[in-house]
Amino acid sequence: MTKLTVLALTSVAMLFLAAVAEPQPSAAGNAANGKRLFETDGCYQCHGYAAQGGRDGPRLAATAMNAQALIRYVRRPSGAMPAFTEKVLSEQDLTDIHAYLKAFPAAKAAKDIPLLDQLRDK
Amino acid sequence: MTKSKTRAVDRRGFLKGAAVAAALSVKPPIVGLDAQSAEPRRMVPLPSPGQAASETSPPPPRVGVYTVDRPGSDFMIDVIKSLGFEYVAANPGSSFRGLHESIINYGGNKSPELLTCCHEESSVAMAHGYAKIEGKPMMVMAHGTVGLQHASMAIYNAFADRVPVYIILGNILDVAYRRSVVEWTHSVQDAVAMVRDYTKWDDTPASLSHFGESAVRAYKLAMTPAMGPVVIVADAVMQEEPIPQADRRTLHVPKLTLAAPPAGDAGAIGDAARILVAAENPVIVAGRCARTPNGLKLLVELAETLQAPVQDRPFRFRMNFPTRHPLYGGGSIADADVILGLEVPDFWNATHAQTPVNRVGMEVRPTTKAGAKQITISSTDLLSKSNYQDFGPYAEVDLSIAADAEASLPSLIEACKRLIDSDRRTAFAARGARHAEAAKRTRQQGLEQAAWGWDASPITTARLSAELWNQIKNEDWSLVSDVVFMSFWPTRLWDFDKPYQYIGGQGAYGIGYGAPAAVGAALANRKHGRLSVNIQCDGDLNYAPGVLWTAAHHRIPLLTIMHNNRAYHQERMYVQDMAARAERGIDRANIGTAITDPNIDYATMAKAYGMYSAGPIEHPADLAPAIRKAIEVVKRGEPALVDVLTQPR
Numbered sequence: 001m002t003k004l005t006v007l008a009l010t011s012v013a014m015l016f017l018a019a020v021a022e023p024q025p026s027a028a029g030n031a032a033n034g035k036r037l038f039e040t041d042g043c044y045q046c047h048g049y050a051a052q053g054g055r056d057g058p059r060l061a062a063t064a065m066n067a068q069a070l071i072r073y074v075r076r077p078s079g080a081m082p083a084f085t086e087k088v089l090s091e092q093d094l095t096d097i098h099a100y101l102k103a104f105p106a107a108k109a110a111k112d113i114p115l116l117d118q119l120r121d122k
Numbered sequence: 123m124t125k126s127k128t129r130a131v132d133r134r135g136f137l138k139g140a141a142v143a144a145a146l147s148v149k150p151p152i153v154g155l156d157a158q159s160a161e162p163r164r165m166v167p168l169p170s171p172g173q174a175a176s177e178t179s180p181p182p183p184r185v186g187v188y189t190v191d192r193p194g195s196d197f198m199i200d201v202i203k204s205l206g207f208e209y210v211a212a213n214p215g216s217s218f219r220g221l222h223e224s225i226i227n228y229g230g231n232k233s234p235e236l237l238t239c240c241h242e243e244s245s246v247a248m249a250h251g252y253a254k255i256e257g258k259p260m261m262v263m264a265h266g267t268v269g270l271q272h273a274s275m276a277i278y279n280a281f282a283d284r285v286p287v288y289i290i291l292g293n294i295l296d297v298a299y300r301r302s303v304v305e306w307t308h309s310v311q312d313a314v315a316m317v318r319d320y321t322k323w324d325d326t327p328a329s330l331s332h333f334g335e336s337a338v339r340a341y342k343l344a345m346t347p348a349m350g351p352v353v354i355v356a357d358a359v360m361q362e363e364p365i366p367q368a369d370r371r372t373l374h375v376p377k378l379t380l381a382a383p384p385a386g387d388a389g390a391i392g393d394a395a396r397i398l399v400a401a402e403n404p405v406i407v408a409g410r411c412a413r414t415p416n417g418l419k420l421l422v423e424l425a426e427t428l429q430a431p432v433q434d435r436p437f438r439f440r441m442n443f444p445t446r447h448p449l450y451g452g453g454s455i456a457d458a459d460v461i462l463g464l465e466v467p468d469f470w471n472a473t474h475a476q477t478p479v480n481r482v483g484m485e486v487r488p489t490t491k492a493g494a495k496q497i498t499i500s501s502t503d504l505l506s507k508s509n510y511q512d513f514g515p516y517a518e519v520d521l522s523i524a525a526d527a528e529a530s531l532p533s534l535i536e537a538c539k540r541l542i543d544s545d546r547r548t549a550f551a552a553r554g555a556r557h558a559e560a561a562k563r564t565r566q567q568g569l570e571q572a573a574w575g576w577d578a579s580p581i582t583t584a585r586l587s588a589e590l591w592n593q594i595k596n597e598d599w600s601l602v603s604d605v606v607f608m609s610f611w612p613t614r615l616w617d618f619d620k621p622y623q624y625i626g627g628q629g630a631y632g633i634g635y636g637a638p639a640a641v642g643a644a645l646a647n648r649k650h651g652r653l654s655v656n657i658q659c660d661g662d663l664n665y666a667p668g669v670l671w672t673a674a675h676h677r678i679p680l681l682t683i684m685h686n687n688r689a690y691h692q693e694r695m696y697v698q699d700m701a702a703r704a705e706r707g708i709d710r711a712n713i714g715t716a717i718t719d720p721n722i723d724y725a726t727m728a729k730a731y732g733m734y735s736a737g738p739i740e741h742p743a744d745l746a747p748a749i750r751k752a753i754e755v756v757k758r759g760e761p762a763l764v765d766v767l768t769q770p771r
Contacts, residue, residue: 087705088706
């Protein structure tokens with residue numbers, strides 16, 4: 001089998017798996033449990049305790065992603081993030097984490113924070 | 123200088139004299155020690171015949187200890203002073219006690235002045251930080267064995283960072299001079315063997331004349347790009363014995379003439395200029411490019427001549443380019459048709475992507491587009507060693523110029539200017555405008571990003587950086603720490619535009635460098651009246667916190683703000699990666715990586731070392747007053763520390 005054939009078959013298999021493994025959260029997330037999981041399961045390590053993001057991971061606070069998108073990404077991330085399987089983070093866990101992230105209020109605009117406003121190019 | 127009370131003798135002559143004295147039962151010299159009198163008395167039932175004889179016979183003649191005029195270490199100081207050292211950092215050690223004494227008495231403890239260090243790793247890292255501000259080496263003294271073992275990681279950092287550090291080791295090579303088991307275990311056949319893989323040059327002089335020549339040669343080599351640490355072994359006997367009479371008329375201090383740094387071949391520079399001027403979308407990647415203040419000016423001139431953006435990711439090694447310049451940080455390697463690397467220690471990594479640590483396997487791919495031309499100007503090719511792998515993967519470039527980048531910039535700039543016609547000038551202006559607009563957008567996005575978690579506790583690194591900037595922006599400041607663990611917030615928010623405002627990182631990523639390097643850099647800044655600021659990682663400080671005492675003892679003004687995330691956080695993330703791969707225990711990565719239970723009270727630690735301190739600061743609103751008060755202390759000429767509980771990054 002050529003490398004190209006292997007790649008093609010793998011791609012088809014991945015598409016199939018992705019279709020059948022579409023996450024279906026069982027219920028609405030529990031933000032309090034999500035906060036606990038965010039801190040104990042290490043999400044904060046790259047994304048910060050306030051989910052503000054940093055060098056090692058993007059901001060997740062008030063994420064625009066829905067729960068399904070978050071679960072999909074956590075299972076098959078790109079970049080430097082490790083994949084977290086169902087065995088270590090269930091769909092319900094991730095749904096709770098998503099609820100926690102959604103509960104963050106939007107940040108103030110930089111222009112409304114004097115220390116940042118003074119840094120703006122005017 | 124101590125005046126001679128008796129004639130100077132060498133050890134061999136002295137022993138011979140003592141033997142003759144014993145045979146003739148002459149009276150002992152005026153100044154003397156009875157070694158036997160120091161022996162503890164032991165209770166024995168019956169003395170042996172020998173013991174009985176020794177107790178009934180007259181005492182053996184006392185052996186003399188002669189004062190010396192001009193010990194060899196005085197000449198060493200003459201040589202050292204000629205090299206212009208301001209300071210010598212050392213944790214005291216018996217194998218260089220002669221040199222120590224000559225520094226403080228014969229040399230008057232000036233140029234160099236002795237800095238008392240609590241660990242040899244601190245001594246070398248202080249010298250490392252000092253050199254990055256001052257542009258010349260600090261001297262370090264250490265034992266050839268145990269001291270060098272302590273110092274070795276810091277030496278590796280300096281080597282990988284291509285920074286000159288000048289190290290003198292004490293050693294007792296001649297077995298006849300080793301007085302006890304301590305001096306035997308502190309002696310070594312080839313002291314430098316342990317660090318030869320990561321030093322630029324070393325020698326073990328066999329005479330004072332040899333010392334003079336090698337000491338000056340070592341300085342010259344340390345300062346010739348590619349720079350690096352050098353080591354001279356100063357034999358203790360040579361230090362302590364008088365300068366031989368026969369040598370006194372002939373010994374001289376060799377003249378130091380620093381070598382002009384190697385500039386790129388004219389033909390190759392011309393080729394580089396043609397490629398750069400013809401490029402539609404060039405990107406400059408700067409590593410350790412700006413070696414002197416002029417390096418920053420030259421890089422700005424090259425970038426503006428070409429209207430090409432300058433990147434210094436992922437590790438900001440030097441203060442290469444002003445952070446608010448419209449050409450700073452922009453451009454894309456993926457879109458570039460020409461990439462110019464200037465003293466980039468791992469150029470391959472700037473142009474390739476690898477499988478992250480959390481993925482199985484190892485695949486690599488170039489991040490450049492097909493046909494993109496790659497040019498490097500680097501002195502790395504002039505100083506490579508085989509064992510320690512500080513050079514990165516082999517980069518397949520189109521034009522490689524083995525030279526000091528800063529020294530090559532003037533001819534490259536001129537060559538580019540000669541080739542730029544009005545059409546290219548018009549195209550460059552349009553390109554510059556695009557990059558300026560992109561830089562403005564990036565900056566605005568950074569400010570909006572900084573607002574997230576603004577009031578969080580632990581305090582975000584963005585908030586900490588903004589609060590700190592607000593207090594130092596009107597001062598003549600110098601950031602004497604790295605920005606990598608701060609998510610680069612200082613370089614994203616602050617206005618860096620002077621060559622001494624940033625010193626880069628460890629070199630070989632050896633942790634424990636940060637605190638001592640900051641103290642050394644602050645010492646270099648002291649005579650200029652600059653406000654030195656150190657954002658200090660907690661894990662790093664705990665390797666050798668005694669350097670806080672050194673800063674307090676020597677009145678080195680330095681504002682230390684703790685980035686106290688209570689963890690070896692980088693390693694925690696790696697463990698988390700492994701746990702996720704193994705599908706188990708993702709809630710256990712704190713084991714072995716947390717610095718908690720008990721929490722370390724850095725304010726109390728600093729206070730114990732004699733330093734003003736405050737904290738821990740948990741809430742962002744408490745930051746500004748704490749920083750303000752600490753700056754007042756630093757402005758009085760003292761170090762101060764503010765402990766701040768921070769987000770991981």
